[in-house]
Amino acid sequence: KQEVTQIPAALSVPEGENLVLNCSFTDSAIYNLQWFRQDPGKGLTSLLLIQSSQREQTSGRLNASLDKSSGRSTLYIAASQPGDSATYLCAVIQLDNQGGKLIFGQGTELSVKP
Amino acid sequence: DGGITQSPKYLFRKEGQNVTLSCEQNLNHDAMYWYRQDPGQGLRLIYYSQIVNDFQKGDIAEGYSVSREKKESFPLTVTSAQKNPTAFYLCASSSQAGVSYEQYFGPGTRLTVT
Numbered sequence: 001k002q003e004v005t006q007i008p009a010a011l012s013v014p015e016g017e018n019l020v021l022n023c024s025f026t027d028s029a030i031y032n033l034q035w036f037r038q039d040p041g042k043g044l045t046s047l048l049l050i051q052s053s054q055r056e057q058t059s060g061r062l063n064a065s066l067d068k069s070s071g072r073s074t075l076y077i078a079a080s081q082p083g084d085s086a087t088y089l090c091a092v093i094q095l096d097n098q099g100g101k102l103i104f105g106q107g108t109e110l111s112v113k114p
Numbered sequence: 115d116g117g118i119t120q121s122p123k124y125l126f127r128k129e130g131q132n133v134t135l136s137c138e139q140n141l142n143h144d145a146m147y148w149y150r151q152d153p154g155q156g157l158r159l160i161y162y163s164q165i166v167n168d169f170q171k172g173d174i175a176e177g178y179s180v181s182r183e184k185k186e187s188f189p190l191t192v193t194s195a196q197k198n199p200t201a202f203y204l205c206a207s208s209s210q211a212g213v214s215y216e217q218y219f220g221p222g223t224r225l226t227v228t
Binding site for chain 2: 004031032034036041042043044045046049051089091093095098099100101102104105106107
């Protein structure tokens with residue numbers, strides 16, 4: 001059974017720092033991997049999707065990498081800002097005969113201090 | 115404006131009552147999903163539907179029911195059989211026609227049962 005783990009569970013950094021959030025998964029037979037952001041009491045916003053054939057994806061100050069063989073993905077945030085404060089969730093997409101399903105990690109709660 | 119809407123944002127019910135949460139999407143997506151989120155836990159899949167008039171149980175379907183009579187709508191009923199219904203409920207959708215299976219989320223409904 002696929003398990004997704006995110007470390008650390010919480011992270012506090014001063015504004016301007018570059019930081020890395022980690023995601024690991026136990027079964028390398030994933031289809032894609034998706035990173036989300038969740039603000040308190042809100043829904044999930046999709047940040048980046050990495051297809052299994054890709055090694056990384058970039059959007060603005062965000063860069064996500066994927067190493068399927070080692071079961072790892074990282075989300076790199078450059079020059080962090082207080083507005084980046086949120087919970088970041090990674091999820092692997094696995095296919096079965098019913099289509100694609102997401103399996104989530106528990107998230108990393110990020111706080112960026114001014 | 116394309117997207118996923120969930121209503122209401124907050125819902126309060128007495129124990130023993132059934133309650134239905136609404137989810138509508140105008141993205142023309144084939145698949146729709148319901149998740150439950152509890153503090154300190156990741157998102158858990160309740161039910162999902164790949165096409166109209168068909169749906170499958172997720173990991174925690176007991177005490178819940180769904181219907182998919184229209185492509186745009188996927189309502190979730192929390193029945194009195196659900197032992198711990200207080201939670202944050204998230205609806206999502208994805209296109210099954212492409213290659214990514216990327217999921218998009220609604221803003222969520224917070225259900226409180228007393």
